[in-house]
Amino acid sequence: MSMDIENNPRPLRADAKRNLTKILDAAALVFAEKGLDATLDEVAAVAGVGVGTVYRRFPDKDALIGALFDNAIDEIVNLANTAPRHGDAWEALVWFLEEALQRQCANRGLRDVVVGSSFPIDRIEAAKQRLSPALAHLVENAQRDGFLRDDVVSADFPIMEMMISFLGNMTAHVAPDLWRRYLTIILDGLVVSRNSPSPLGALPDDTVMGEAMRSAHRHARRA
């Protein structure tokens, strides 16, 4: 990752190169956990370097975020292209949703990139352009082959993904796989017809919602 930074006119000094990877790793970790409005001070702290060091490598916060998330976005776009290789039309669609959501649910920053603050909107627009046709194919194929109900459109899927990943981010540190439960329910709602429910994933502990809320509270109070 970040090729364009790693081979400059003059190559980086050895320690600088080490620190750069430490920074990128730390940033990935911190942004995934806390979202894009984590501070670079926090990233620096986790990386074990000073803020100044971060700012020597990246002109500003957005540059670092950009470097990190261009990849993550591309990865998701690629999932849609790879999906048809994973079984029949229904299995392909499900595979894509599961893989994409696994990434989105584990990465709060990724949600912020798509939905929220401070990420150049044109890059998201561009990503959507690239994702769109592949997703449309997945949807159309699943409909053509009689799996997926006919009254949904491909635009429904990013929306449902947002919904689920919102939940996934909320419960990430309490019940990291809980979102699968609701994906299953939604898939059971998307299928043309069925005689019985599909098996659901992990049951929500009675305390899950409380814990998730409590941690949301804590997070809102900057802790």
Next chain:
Amino acid sequence: MSMDIENNPRPLRADAKRNLTKILDAAALVFAEKGLDATLDEVAAVAGVGVGTVYRRFPDKDALIGALFDNAIDEIVNLANTAPRHGDAWEALVWFLEEALQRQCANRGLRDVVVGSSFPIDRIEAAKQRLSPALAHLVENAQRDGFLRDDVVSADFPIMEMMISFLGNMTAHVAPDLWRRYLTIILDGLVVSRNSPSPLGALPDDTVMGEAMRSAHRHARRA
């Protein structure tokens, strides 16, 4: 509403009483639209009064929020109690979900109260205590009568409500009824079995997601 404020030892002066309602109306409007971290300056501006006036009536922001949302929460709790009067066990459950979500989707502040920042957690806990048994009955009845799949529990419902209302808040000013579409899909996933899909609500315009995102961006940039 806010009885405890309107009849004090000494009654309010006529203009003060007028202003109080203006403030409460404005606060309801602003918090519903922008969520709980709208500023009281903004509330005052919409009410057409100065901030000072707001602070004479309410010791601080939390007091105003409390006064406003205690009612809203109670209202939702009551929905669960009233639900059984609206048809069979399935219809009652659906009625409750639709009514509750209609309120949650139209009111960003209500989501913040439940999930987020700065609302006394004990009051939410208390509300949950009161909601819990009624909701459990709705769920159990729907299961007993063979409508609702047996592998869901009543704790699933607040979670799914959160999911949907998150989307509802996001798309509120672009497509205020879009959430119903996904509620229908989820209900189709919750039913024990079915031969064909239920009719969905409004189709998402191709631009909906883009617009919703753009407005999220704008909102994040304080506009």
Next chain:
DNA sequence: GATATACGGAGGTTATTGCTCCACTTTTTT
């Protein structure tokens, strides 16, 4: 050992938010 490169992290700058204060206005009372 000399030179270029990199580091750290205290603190400057700017923005925002919750809230206070008090000179002034409006209502009520006498």
Next chain:
DNA sequence: AAAAAAGTGGAGCAATAACCTCCGTATATC
């Protein structure tokens, strides 16, 4: 009608926080 009581507005204070700069010191490279 005038005094007293109650209320008003909104400039601005204090606190917080977030991004980023600066430069004396340390490390790598030649």
